[in-house]
Structure formats: structure tokens, C-alpha cells
Amino acid sequence: MPFNVGEVAQEVVSQLTEGWDLRRGIRRYRHLNAPLVKSILGRLAAKLQATGATRFAEGLLVDIMPASLAGLEGSVVLDEIRDATGLIGDSGGGWSFTHRYFQDFFCAMHLTERTAGLERELTNHAEDLRWDGVWSQISDLCAEPEQFASELAARTSNGPKALRWTSSSLLSSKGITLEDERKLSSLLTLESRRLLDQVELVQYANRIQLLPREKSDVRGEDLLSLLAALKNLNFARRDELFLSMIQDDFVRTFFSRLCQMLSTGAKPTPIEGSEGVSMVDE
Known part of the structure; x- marks a missing residue:
């Protein structure tokens, strides 16, 4: 599959x-x-x-x-x-x-085969929510997904999205090099730090919540992107390699703790009572 x-x-x-x-x-x-x-x-x-x-x-x-x-x-x-x-x-x-x-899919296929068109659409629509599905599938289909994820991240101010795209590209890559791994771990660290400073990770008996700290401007979709990135890394069994490359102690500790929670069977659940924050279902 x-x-x-x-x-x-x-x-x-x-x-x-x-x-x-x-x-x-x-x-x-x-x-x-x-x-x-x-x-x-x-x-x-x-x-x-x-x-x-x-x-x-x-x-x-x-x-x-x-x-x-x-x-x-x-x-x-x-x-x-x-x-x-x-x-x-x-x-x-x-x-x-x-x-x-x-x-x-067909839009992604069309743009993947036409470099000039892809460059133009990236410039025009990198932050357009309606294009998220296209960017995800291009990342899945293109010859150098890690390079595409980096290009896409460079055109958007949305760090959590860049995290999701970057981790998704790993699932598609057939021959990612160690140097590419280092570049991606650097991007992962950079884009994670801003978000992680604003949330608290809490585990209950069989569920996990990412709770926004007081006066946090974090959004539900940002938290969803973070969890999607971690799920991708865990699913691809590359999380240990990534963690070893992340130089930021705070980010590495957070990711390590979340991976441990997920491995015990704990599931992310919606955040209740937090205005503007809507979390993931399983």
C-alpha cells in the first residue's frame, strides 16, 4: 500500500x-x-x-x-x-x-512536468489554502520532494505548514541523502521553535492534548500541522534519525516526548474551551 x-x-x-x-x-x-x-x-x-x-x-x-x-x-x-x-x-x-x-492530482501532475509553470504557481499560490492538496501531491510525486518542500517553505510565512510539507516529502523520497536529512532537520527545528514555545504538551490516561499557553496566538490548524508532521516522521520510522540531528534541545525533547506518548497508544484529542483552537480527530 x-x-x-x-x-x-x-x-x-x-x-x-x-x-x-x-x-x-x-x-x-x-x-x-x-x-x-x-x-x-x-x-x-x-x-x-x-x-x-x-x-x-x-x-x-x-x-x-x-x-x-x-x-x-x-x-x-x-x-x-x-x-x-x-x-x-x-x-x-x-x-x-x-x-x-x-x-x-491532475493539477499536481501537470505542474510537476512543467517547471516554469510550477515556479509561477508557487509564487502566486504558496499560501492559498485551496492549493494545499496540490502541494501535498506534488511533494508525493516529484523527483526531488525534499527540494520541493524547501522551495515551498521558503515562499510561505506559515511555519507549521512547512513542517507538514517537509515531513510528507520524506515519505515520498526514494533516495534522500544524509546532507538532505541535515537540511530538513534544520528547517524542522527552525519552523518548530516558534510554535512549540506557545503550547504545552499534556498526556492523560489514553489521550494527548496540546494546550496553548496564556496569551498564545497559536491556531488549531498549526497544531494539526505539527501533529501531522510527527505522525509522518513516526510512520516513516525516521524520527530517531531526525531527533539525533536536531541541535535545539527544547525542540528535540518535545518531539521525543510526543513520539513516546504516541508509541504508547495515546491519541490526540480536541481541545475544549480554547477559543479559536480546534484540534484533530484521530
Whole structure:
């Protein structure tokens, strides 16, 4: 089973566009093929993402139709993709991807293959919440996830997000070097310190809470990102190596204590009675 959403989406898309029927010797397309479908959906997802949209009309295909399909009506192409793959669907209000993960995946795939476009979108949307799913999947899919995580972190002032992206990239990396590990542990330390100064870690019988200190401006989503990062590191079994590289005693002690709590079966729970702070479910 793949470690991350990007790899899961990639496998599902591969099966929906070609794998299932290839194994059965069935020809599923009339005018299209799997590469054309992926190209069209990639361009389509990038256009939707750039405008913050999830629904689209047939006319959106006019500017993104491959030259090899010149002369085909957009409705014919959309109907064939819908019937052959199930990746898009239509209703009275227009067309959309059948799951948001698919829109994020095809946008991520499109940008990963086009360095110039990725650079532009990073500059424009690094801090846009609607792009979080895209950045996560690019981190899962790109050839150098640790470099991408660092680039993304450099374009945002949100330290906890950078933590989550960085740790997510570790799950995807096939050949991360020791020097990369050191760079990431430095980023992890830098982005963690500001947040950890504002919270208190408390363990009860079978649950963990991260409680904001008095006059803290910490947000629930920041705490969620911190826990997601720790879960990623723990899941990838790289937490011990990271802890050994973190030079900040406070950060290393905090992470070590939280990892120990999680390993005993304790679960993060919502914080009650803290205005503006909403924590994770399991």
C-alpha cells in the first residue's frame, strides 16, 4: 500500500485510464487514449485550480484541446472521458472531477512536468489554502520532494505548514541523502521553535492534548500541522534519525516526548474551551 495520497491517486488513475482494460484485452476508447486523457485532465485541473473553481462548462476545453483532436466537439471528448474512466462527471450545473483528490492530482501532475509553470504557481499560490492538496501531491510525486518542500517553505510565512510539507516529502523520497536529512532537520527545528514555545504538551490516561499557553496566538490548524508532521516522521520510522540531528534541545525533547506518548497508544484529542483552537480527530 503506498505511503501517501499522491501515490494512491497515481495508481487509481492508472487503473481507471488503462490498466484495468489492458489486462482484459478490452479497447475502451473511440477517439482518445490514456496519455491524451491524462493530458486533457491535467490542463483542465490546472485551469480550475488557478481560478479557484471546481465546476466547469464544456467551453473550457476550447483552449486546451490537443491538436490531434481538432474537429472533435468538447461534449464528445468529455462524454468519452466520463464513460471510459469515471474521473469526471456532469450534472445540471456543469462538469467536475468526481473527487477533489483527482483535481488536485491532475493539477499536481501537470505542474510537476512543467517547471516554469510550477515556479509561477508557487509564487502566486504558496499560501492559498485551496492549493494545499496540490502541494501535498506534488511533494508525493516529484523527483526531488525534499527540494520541493524547501522551495515551498521558503515562499510561505506559515511555519507549521512547512513542517507538514517537509515531513510528507520524506515519505515520498526514494533516495534522500544524509546532507538532505541535515537540511530538513534544520528547517524542522527552525519552523518548530516558534510554535512549540506557545503550547504545552499534556498526556492523560489514553489521550494527548496540546494546550496553548496564556496569551498564545497559536491556531488549531498549526497544531494539526505539527501533529501531522510527527505522525509522518513516526510512520516513516525516521524520527530517531531526525531527533539525533536536531541541535535545539527544547525542540528535540518535545518531539521525543510526543513520539513516546504516541508509541504508547495515546491519541490526540480536541481541545475544549480554547477559543479559536480546534484540534484533530484521530
